[in-house]
Amino acid sequence: MKKTDSLLLDLAPQKFGRIGIIWTWTLIIISLIGIVAYIDQVIKGQVVTNMNDYALWGIYISNFVFFVATSFVGTVTVAILRLTNNSWRTPIVRIAEIISVAAIIMAGITIMIDMGRPDRLLNLFIHGRLQSPIIWDVIIIPIYIVISLLLLYFPLLPDFALLKLFFEKKNPKLSKWYGKLSLNWTGSLAQKTIQAKSIQLIAVLIIPVGFMLQTIDAWLFSTLFRVGWDSTNMGAYFISGASVAGVGALVTVVYVLQKVYKLEDYITDYHFDKLGKFLVLMCLIYLYFNLNEYLIPQLTSKKEATTHINVLLTGQFAPLFWFVIIGGLIVPVIVLLFKQGRKPLPMFIIGLLVVLGSWWKRYLIVTPTLLHPFLPIQGVPESWHHYFPSLHEWLITAATLAMALLIITALVRYLPIIPIQRTADEQEELELNKNTAK
Amino acid sequence: MKNSNKSSRRKFLNNGLKLGLITTISGIGLSKIAAKLSAQTANDSNTKMELMTMDGTLIQVDSSEVIEVAHSKNEDRKYNVREGMPNRKFVMVIDLAKCKNALKCQSACNKHHYITGEHAWLKVYKMQESEDTAPYWMPTTCMHCDHPACVTVCPVDATFKRRDGLVLIDNERCIGCRFCMAACPYSTRVFNWEEPNQGEITMNMQMKHQTENNSVEFAGMPSIKGTVDKCDFCPHSIKENILPHCVTACPNGVFYFGDKYEDTVTNGEETLRLSKLLIDKDGYRLMESLGTRPSVYYLPPVNRLVDFNEGLDNYTDFKSVEKSE
Numbered sequence: 001m002k003k004t005d006s007l008l009l010d011l012a013p014q015k016f017g018r019i020g021i022i023w024t025w026t027l028i029i030i031s032l033i034g035i036v037a038y039i040d041q042v043i044k045g046q047v048v049t050n051m052n053d054y055a056l057w058g059i060y061i062s063n064f065v066f067f068v069a070t071s072f073v074g075t076v077t078v079a080i081l082r083l084t085n086n087s088w089r090t091p092i093v094r095i096a097e098i099i100s101v102a103a104i105i106m107a108g109i110t111i112m113i114d115m116g117r118p119d120r121l122l123n124l125f126i127h128g129r130l131q132s133p134i135i136w137d138v139i140i141i142p143i144y145i146v147i148s149l150l151l152l153y154f155p156l157l158p159d160f161a162l163l164k165l166f167f168e169k170k171n172p173k174l175s176k177w178y179g180k181l182s183l184n185w186t187g188s189l190a191q192k193t194i195q196a197k198s199i200q201l202i203a204v205l206i207i208p209v210g211f212m213l214q215t216i217d218a219w220l221f222s223t224l225f226r227v228g229w230d231s232t233n234m235g236a237y238f239i240s241g242a243s244v245a246g247v248g249a250l251v252t253v254v255y256v257l258q259k260v261y262k263l264e265d266y267i268t269d270y271h272f273d274k275l276g277k278f279l280v281l282m283c284l285i286y287l288y289f290n291l292n293e294y295l296i297p298q299l300t301s302k303k304e305a306t307t308h309i310n311v312l313l314t315g316q317f318a319p320l321f322w323f324v325i326i327g328g329l330i331v332p333v334i335v336l337l338f339k340q341g342r343k344p345l346p347m348f349i350i351g352l353l354v355v356l357g358s359w360w361k362r363y364l365i366v367t368p369t370l371l372h373p374f375l376p377i378q379g380v381p382e383s384w385h386h387y388f389p390s391l392h393e394w395l396i397t398a399a400t401l402a403m404a405l406l407i408i409t410a411l412v413r414y415l416p417i418i419p420i421q422r423t424a425d426e427q428e429e430l431e432l433n434k435n436t437a438k
Numbered sequence: 439m440k441n442s443n444k445s446s447r448r449k450f451l452n453n454g455l456k457l458g459l460i461t462t463i464s465g466i467g468l469s470k471i472a473a474k475l476s477a478q479t480a481n482d483s484n485t486k487m488e489l490m491t492m493d494g495t496l497i498q499v500d501s502s503e504v505i506e507v508a509h510s511k512n513e514d515r516k517y518n519v520r521e522g523m524p525n526r527k528f529v530m531v532i533d534l535a536k537c538k539n540a541l542k543c544q545s546a547c548n549k550h551h552y553i554t555g556e557h558a559w560l561k562v563y564k565m566q567e568s569e570d571t572a573p574y575w576m577p578t579t580c581m582h583c584d585h586p587a588c589v590t591v592c593p594v595d596a597t598f599k600r601r602d603g604l605v606l607i608d609n610e611r612c613i614g615c616r617f618c619m620a621a622c623p624y625s626t627r628v629f630n631w632e633e634p635n636q637g638e639i640t641m642n643m644q645m646k647h648q649t650e651n652n653s654v655e656f657a658g659m660p661s662i663k664g665t666v667d668k669c670d671f672c673p674h675s676i677k678e679n680i681l682p683h684c685v686t687a688c689p690n691g692v693f694y695f696g697d698k699y700e701d702t703v704t705n706g707e708e709t710l711r712l713s714k715l716l717i718d719k720d721g722y723r724l725m726e727s728l729g730t731r732p733s734v735y736y737l738p739p740v741n742r743l744v745d746f747n748e749g750l751d752n753y754t755d756f757k758s759v760e761k762s763e
Contacts, residue, residue: 045663047632053557056616116614116664127594134593225623373625379561379758
């Protein structure tokens with residue numbers, strides 16, 4: 001019990017300082033500006049975007065794909081590391097779960113922004129047809145939201161009980177909330193067994209659901225004829241890309257939280273080292289699929305395929321393409337292969353680079369393909385031959401990103417970001433082992 | 439002990455079943471008797487009613503004799519917008535040898551479908567397969583595919599395929615996800631990015647809709663913000679046995695329209711046997727390899743009577759809808 005007391009002092013949620021408050025308000029303001037821009041879009045129609053009958057999808061869709069990809073971090077770190085018994089995951093799993101929840105909720109919201117008639121959202125349920133990949137998305141995203149929330153919630157139960165006691169005098173109101181959320185957790189053997197079983201079940205369940213989510217997202221594109229999407233590679237390509245985006249986001253957030261909350265005792269260089277190796281593996285797998293996606297069509301050189309790929313390699317999108325491949329994948333792999341590269345600060349920079357690369361990667365998947373249809377683009381305004389997001393699109397997209405960060409911030413404010421009970425248990429176990437060794 | 443328990447339960451069930459049967463039968467009987475009784479009481483009223491027979495003569499009937507008739511159920515024979523015209527299969531043949539980019543088809547289509555956006559439903563492409571081959575003009579409409587990619591991916595069944603071959607859009611249902619536009623390999627679909635400014639037309643059309651009550655057939659009339667439009671093969675015309683606007687507007691007889699079951703197509707001047715025409719002139723369909731099975735056939739641009747360059751005068755790279763300011 002003493003163990004948890006000292007841990008609680010370190011790890012219980014704290015009030016934000018000045019920087020925290022400024023950060024939160026900045027996010028709120030960006031979100032509000034985006035909401036205003038969105039209302040304007042609803043009133044005027046999507047004419048406020050730079051989308052057109054050829055570039056019929058834009059950054060709303062690529063941003064959506066980015067959110068879906070990032071939400072995969074829950075599956076990768078929590079479930080896979082758990083099932084493979086990697087005990088180094090303890091201090092970072094909750095952060096991963098939080099990112100996952102924020103990303104998938106925002107994915108659900110982002111896709112609605114792209115709809116021409118958001119007022120007819122219910123048609124998806126009234127007239128929904130299972131043969132459409134969009135309906136698959138409508139089914140899988142809520143399921144993933146629920147499972148992600150449960151995966152976040154179940155392990156929190158003992159911590160809520162601890163926090164209830166901890167805040168009993170300092171903040172009775174908060175304590176009451178924690179008490180309610182803890183579902184009368186007493187830590188009895190029966191409760192522990194149920195909890196362990198439930199977590200195990202959800203951890204197993206989230207793997208197929210996570211894979212399905214990513215694959216369906218890939219199939220949104222690969223079920224269409226367009227060059228650059230019509231590829232059997234897509235499912236695996238998206239899953240590996242999602243691992244990169246997710247772990248990249250995780251590294252970045254873990255670093256920030258470690259610095260802000262001074263968690264150096266709990267999240268150590270050792271953890272960054274492990275995360276770095278994990279990220280290298282994910283980047284290498286993704287590079288492999290990229291090779292499949294771009295090199296093989298280039299070798300067989302069908303006319304449409306080479307047009308499409310040359311636009312990426314040497315044409316209009318080349319700067320972005322090479323930034324994504326070199327900056328977002330090759331440089332991270334090289335840096336992270338060195339021990340010095342896996343120290344917290346370089347990892348943070350690499351993490352940012354990976355996230356940025358991942359975001360633009362989705363843009364490169366969506367846009368260039370649409371600008372090269374089968375029949376030539378003729379008889380439409382000159383501006384329809386290109387696409388770059390309008391101010392409205394940027395404001396709204398920035399708002400969705402800000403909202404995701406806002407969800408993360410809110411959860412970080414009220415949840416213990418490092419599992420208290422489990423850390424205590426692990427420390428006790430460690431001491432016990434030491435004593436027996438003596 | 440157990441056995442007797444079981445048998446008694448069976449007995450109970452058996453009795454219950456019988457009892458239930460008797461109750462239902464007697465219930466039905468009672469209600470019939472009640473109905474007869476009530477009819478007899480109604481007989482006493484001596485009020486007469488004036489009714490009109492099918493041929494228009496007025497007759498007087500005792501009001502007690504008047505019984506409401508259940509509507510005859512000929513739903514299958516009734517015209518259903520989503521099913522289309524029975525026993526028809528509409529097709530189009532476009533003779534590329536005759537096209538010289540006069541663009542009368544496009545302006546007629548734009549006019550009659552009140553197209554106010556930037557993107558016409560009917561376009562005439564300037565095509566050249568490779569450097570060494572001759573350029574030609576290629577009009578495109580919606581291909582009304584028999585295996586339409588757009589219909590497959592539509593999440594709400596807003597775009598649908600009819601038995602008479604037409605692929606149409608229900609603009610009252612479309613959610614504007616534009617998945618169908620991404621699916622269409624012919625880039626034929628257009629989106630209403632803003633409130634379509636069709637002016638009085640909108641009002642007129644809405645009134646027409648209320649009377650005819652089949653808005654789906656008038657896709658694009660009026661257009662609705664945030665939904666998808668495209669060439670609809672003019673169902674409002676063909677229902678009246680009138681050819682689509684592009685067919686009648688073409689001065690060169692490029693477009694042939696007809697019924698595959700009747701095996702005839704016509705451009706308004708000559709009527710031809712479809713199967714023979716396709717064989718004689720080597721008809722083909724666009725992107726056959728994709729398996730979309732279009733309803734629009736093309737005749738290759740051979741033995742051309744017209745000079746390709748004549749069409750260049752009309753060609754505009756960046757415009758397909760004439761704006762009247």
